[in-house]
């Protein structure tokens with residue numbers, strides 16, 4: 001579909017092209033290469049942790065991380081249902097059971113009170129997400145994880161650069177996952193990373209990422225036989241992609257600032273609709289990076305509003321349809337959950353287009369068309 005205003009546009013420049021070209025033109029090392037280590041060092045430096053290991057997607061990164069923590073059959077992991085399905089699926093990949101907990105309405109992240117209720121003797125970990133760029137109640141969740149001796153893994157796929165009082169998401173839990181999929185804060189098409197302060201987890205992740213191979217040297221350029229010491233996958237990020245990531249990272253502050261400015265513009269323009277629209281309203285000292293700009297409206301008007309905007313060439317989307325109500329979890333896995341806030345919110349949310357280069361005229365057009373339906 002050719003949208004007048006799509007959901008997102010990637011922010012890119014000639015430096016991105018140059019960075020990719022440089023690796024391509026080397027005619028070597030398109031898979032493993034120097035840009036991988038450089039990207040990892042830059043990401044860990046930016047987030048403020050000791051280690052970063054990049055992957056070919058956020059999903060494979062999370063899969064590898066759960067394996068690295070030894071989570072598997074007989075274990076339970078608490079996750080939101082109000083998320084991209086991959087958060088829950090990663091738990092299934094390792095043979096463990098995702099247990100859905102409800103969310104709270106301010107951040108759309110896991111509700112600490114409901115998480116407490118979902119803890120059993122089998123619970124091994126909690127995986128909260130920072131929804132659409134807004135930190136969740138991660139400090140409260142950390143306290144719960146510590147009290148119950150649980151692993152806390154942040155799904156920070158959507159929230160690169162978000163922080164609470166300057167402390168970046170990704171530094172609260174034991175480890176965190178980031179995604180560089182095309183609609184994220186910085187994008188490499190596909191790609192992901194794990195950030196952690198644990199050297200042990202970092203070493204395990206390197207093995208899982210690349211066939212269980214002890215990479216004492218570059219496999220593709222050494223004649224030495226390298227040993228295989230555990231089971232592993234090919235979850236590697238290509239170095240062409242890492243080069244693009246490095247170039248994207250150079251622009252991250254600018255990207256976040258533009259997203260925040262645009263979100264503020266929309267907040268102000270939609271503020272006269274108080275009562276009809278709830279605009280994003282993160283708690284004080286929560287630094288939202290607006291990977292998504294999600295509003296809430298009365299469920300009576302939600303679908304009508306989406307249809308009207310679509311007819312005007314404005315794309316919108318429901319982030320998220322609850323995972324526990326998907327065909328797979330409901331019908332195949334026979335999940336039956338009581339998640340009243342998740343189910344209510346998923347009927348009220350509309351995610352509007354949001355990206356750095358969104359123009360004020362485009363936002364005015366969006367607001368004008370929204371008002372037509374709501375009045």
Ligand SMILES: Cc1ncc(COP(=O)(O)O)c(C=O)c1O
Nearest residue numbers: 057058059084086129157179181
């Ligand atoms: C909350 C959340 N978790 C996990 C993922 C998976 O990341 P990826 O698409 O890089 O595999 C995404 C990205 O779409 C996401 O939004």
